[in-house]
Each structure stands twice: as C-alpha cells, then as structure tokens.
Amino acid sequence: MSAKLVFLGRLEDIAGMGELAVNPGPLEQVLAALDPALAIELLGERVRMALNGALLGDGGGVILAEGDELAFLPPVSGG
Structure with missing residues (x-):
C-alpha cells in the first residue's frame, strides 16, 4: 500500500497531475x-x-503512513 499526495489549484498544473502515490x-x-x-x-x-x-x-x-492522504493547498486569490 502507499500514501497519496494531492495537488490542488496551480500546484496541480506544476505537478502535471492531480495526485501521486508515494512510499510512506x-x-x-x-x-x-x-x-x-x-x-x-x-x-x-x-x-x-x-x-x-x-x-x-x-x-x-509529518510522517506519512500507509493509506494517508496529504493535500497541498495553494494560496487562494480572488476579487
């Protein structure tokens, strides 16, 4: 089993994907x-x-365990 990184907003664009399975x-x-x-x-x-x-x-x-999900949230801008 693995852990998962989740990239939101512009971080998804930089990563080239919305999520990535990683070793804990x-x-x-x-x-x-x-x-x-x-x-x-x-x-x-x-x-x-x-x-x-x-x-x-x-x-x-932070230590990721099997099955954990770590989401990265970029700063939000609006107007």
Whole structure:
C-alpha cells in the first residue's frame, strides 16, 4: 500500500497531475524523491497542507503512513 499526495489549484498544473502515490515515510524523504522544482513549490511559505482532511499548522514532523492522504493547498486569490 502507499500514501497519496494531492495537488490542488496551480500546484496541480506544476505537478502535471492531480495526485501521486508515494512510499510512506517522513515528509522530507517523500519530497526529496520528487522533482526538485515541484518540491520547492510545495514548500512555499503560503502553501498549506491537510493530512487526511485536517489542516496542519506546518509540515514539521509529518510522517506519512500507509493509506494517508496529504493535500497541498495553494494560496487562494480572488476579487
């Protein structure tokens, strides 16, 4: 089994996909296996994360387990 990364908004465009199955483990390890340009975007200070539907304060110490879903939410703009 695996964990899943979900990319929303402009992050989906940057990733070239809406979601990606990854091996479970520490977030730093998961991001290190991604394209460096995508990892940099995902770590942007205005990008929020939600683990299994719950918003996280920051990404420090996140360890993905099998079946987890980590969504990356870009900043929202509107007018």
